[in-house]
Amino acid sequence: MSSSLPAPIPFGQPCPIRPSAETLTLLAERRSASAVTLHAPAPNADQIADLLRIASRAPDHGKLNPWRFIVMRGEGKAAYVRALEAIAAAQGQNPAALAKLSTPPLAIAVVSRVITGKIPEWEQVLSAASVCTLMLVAAQAMGFGANWITDWYAYEPEARAALGLDPDERVAGFVYLGTPSEAPLERIRPDVEALTSYV
Numbered sequence: 001m002s003s004s005l006p007a008p009i010p011f012g013q014p015c016p017i018r019p020s021a022e023t024l025t026l027l028a029e030r031r032s033a034s035a036v037t038l039h040a041p042a043p044n045a046d047q048i049a050d051l052l053r054i055a056s057r058a059p060d061h062g063k064l065n066p067w068r069f070i071v072m073r074g075e076g077k078a079a080y081v082r083a084l085e086a087i088a089a090a091q092g093q094n095p096a097a098l099a100k101l102s103t104p105p106l107a108i109a110v111v112s113r114v115i116t117g118k119i120p121e122w123e124q125v126l127s128a129a130s131v132c133t134l135m136l137v138a139a140q141a142m143g144f145g146a147n148w149i150t151d152w153y154a155y156e157p158e159a160r161a162a163l164g165l166d167p168d169e170r171v172a173g174f175v176y177l178g179t180p181s182e183a184p185l186e187r188i189r190p191d192v193e194a195l196t197s198y199v
């Protein structure tokens with residue numbers, strides 16, 4: 001394996017906190033790419049490992065790792081799409097809805113799995129959401145497009161089984177990855193001041 005990231009910081013060693021103007025620019029301009037515009041090349045095996053390493057640095061109250069990943073590409077992903085197509089057909093669902101999954105060359109499911117104990121479920125689910133967000137940011141920093149989607153197959157029981165989820169697991173998101181064929185256009189952004197109070 002060949003990573004383009006710095007070597008992992010050994011446990012207990014200081015983690016540097018330093019300004020990064022490039023990171024701020026990326027965050028200020030980050031935008032999801034439409035899933036149906038995502039084509040090859042997608043992150044390769046080394047880049048996927050880097051993405052997962054970055055995503056798994058999400059804040060995690062209790063250090064429980066209340067999430068896991070399912071990486072889907074190639075024939076494995078195609079087989080999952082075929083299983084969903086069969087479920088969709090049997091249920092009279094619109095097969096076109098699967099284009100967001102079938103088009104991108106790579107999908108990473110972030111699966112939320114709540115660990116019973118003293119850390120509230122809410123906080124463990126929030127950690128899984130943070131994992132998805134970090135993956136979006138890291139993908140864009142690598143020069144790829146990414147989109148966080150749930151869609152019906154995150155919830156439908158047969159589709160959940162096709163993904164191999166345990167009954168107490170939930171899809172936090174499917175992160176679709178690839179190279180966008182067109183740049184995403186800016187969307188409406190919130191009036192942050194209207195959403196903010198100061199005390």
Ligand SMILES: Cc1cc2nc3c(=O)[nH]c(=O)nc-3n(C[C@H](O)[C@H](O)[C@H](O)COP(=O)(O)O)c2cc1C
Nearest residue numbers: 030031032033034147148149150151152172173187
């Ligand atoms: C939890 C979650 C689930 C989402 N599921 C879908 C979905 O099923 N279909 C969809 O079109 N967009 C979905 N989205 C929205 C896309 O990620 C959307 O493209 C994105 O929020 C666009 O905003 P951005 O460019 O600021 O990232 C979801 C977002 C989140 C946070």
